Amino acid sequence: MLFLVVFAGAWVGAYVLRRPLRRWPWLFYALAGVLDAVGLVGSSAGLPRWLWMALFELEREALLPLALFAVVMFIGCFRKESFVGRSLLPVRSELSILACILSLEHVAAYLQSYLPRIAALSAASPMVVGGFVVAVALLVLLAILGTTSLKLVRRAMPSRLWKAVQRLAYPFFVLVFVHVLFMLAPSAMNGGTAAQVSVVVYAALWGVYAALRIGRFLVDRREPGAAEGPVDLSGVRTPLAGECPEGALSS
Helix, strand or coil, X not given: CHHHHHHHHHXXXXXXXXXXXXXXXXXXXXXXXHHHHHHHHHHHCCCCHHHHHHHHHHHHCCHHHHHHXXXXXXXXXXXXXXXXXXXXXXXXXXXXXXXXXXXXXHHHHHHHHHHHHXXXXXXXXXXXXXXXXXXXXXXXXXXXXXXXXXXXXXXXXXXXXXXXXXXXXXXXXXXXXXXXXXXXXXXXXXXXXXXXXXXXXXXXXXXXHHHHHHHHHHHHHHCCCCCCCCECCCCCECCCCCCCCCCCCCC
């Protein structure tokens, strides 16, 4: 399945680009914005078909931002001193912001496509309406989590408030899965093999994440460093007085 290839590539890309991403995050954010713009006008801008199809699959279909969001969430399953923790935890916030920006093309394109169908309720199926309602909730959470992942905003917020806001990453990740199911369900129920395989793959991915996240929580609860402060489901310790916080969606 294509998503698994993109997911694996997101891990590799995050590791290879971790230092420049940490050093020049705004350059990557700008490039992501350019990709959004090119993808939105690509069908009428005379782009080569191979480039347009690549952008369509990766951005319009949200495979790349979804893969990046999954990477961000899975990073929280690893201990800070592990190889993944040492390598990718420092760029977790940058990866989450990058995923938020890359999601904008998907949001813009599908709003343009689905709003007329939602407006004419008689032409909208329950699955379309349900998927749209979940998408609106996701858009709100995306705005909140993306904004508070910015270091400027993070440093201006009380650490406990910021940490509480970042826990919205959990319902966000769950709602992403629900949204995907709404989009794939009609085809899957009508015997579409590709859709059925996709449902199984996404369900397995979310199941593995839930198992790892709960396992990490239980391990940390048994071994909370007395000098480090307690660890909760966000996967990091509660900041002590005067410290910079770490949370669920960003580092």
